[in-house]
Amino acid sequence: MHRDIQTDHWIAVCQLDDIVPNTGVCALLNGAQVAVFHVDDGGSRVFAIENYDPNSEASVLSRGLVGSIGERIVVASPIYKQHFDLQTGECIESPAHSVGTYPARIAGGKVWVGL
Template sequence: MNELSSTIADASWMAVCPLTDIVPDTGVCALLGGRHVAVFRVGDAAPRVYAIDNVDPNAGASVLSRGLVGSIGERVVVASPLYKQHFDLASGECLEAPGHSVQAWPARVADGFVWVAL
């Protein structure tokens, strides 16, 4: 384990999966600390990763990781597969109904793995 890995482990970050396990511009669901978390990889050459709660507050179903990733203006979003609301991947804000926003979590890539801090 290198210095970055030990720093991540010391900061209560949790390894989700290798970055290569997430197809670019899609998400996966992970159970972290008892929470359903949607983890997204955006881009291929210089990928960015995001993590938000996976439960769609409009439907009560754990489905956001299966939504379509895209952008609205400068915002990177996922569209819920059920009711099509857009959630900002950086903040968790629901663009159509801010009162139905979800929690966003810090996410990063280190040593080829995606890490999320709850």
Template structure:
């Protein structure tokens, strides 16, 4: 987990309302394709919007498709299932649960004044 004090630069991506809850979108940040997910977390008994950012490229499928995957939970982990081979990627860490060697990068993400921001 990254703290806001460690982040050197935050990039605005889009309005949170532009991402349908519990889905993802792809964004190009510099030369990186990033999958950004808007998740409604109900674990604390009330609905709370959260955002996550991981690499969009699925190395198992050799395709940039993770933003189109299905969002869900495996135990306590919030994950996306790749739309091709259904490998699960942890949205907090980018870890591929079935093939850890094929994990993807993860970036800190936050919501501020209705906008999605990604930290680098």
């Protein structure tokens, strides 16, 4: 099961143009590593999930490859290649190893993540 992380406030992470389309970056927000992805599939969208990959026990998801499986937008972990749904945090191959998600949005040309 994925877990949605509750939002108390929004933090500006960077300019949208600072993230190459269809890639991710890692941001340290209030002591938590957050993987932030800029997806451009005809329109720019952003997603944020926990950066920690429970399958490899490493903080690497921001370095994964962005793609899709059917209608799902996913990131493939760079270590064991498990796929994580960017909207839900679900690990497709092993749902027990899913990650938390954060709300993310674009406003004023910046990427904002809710904490």
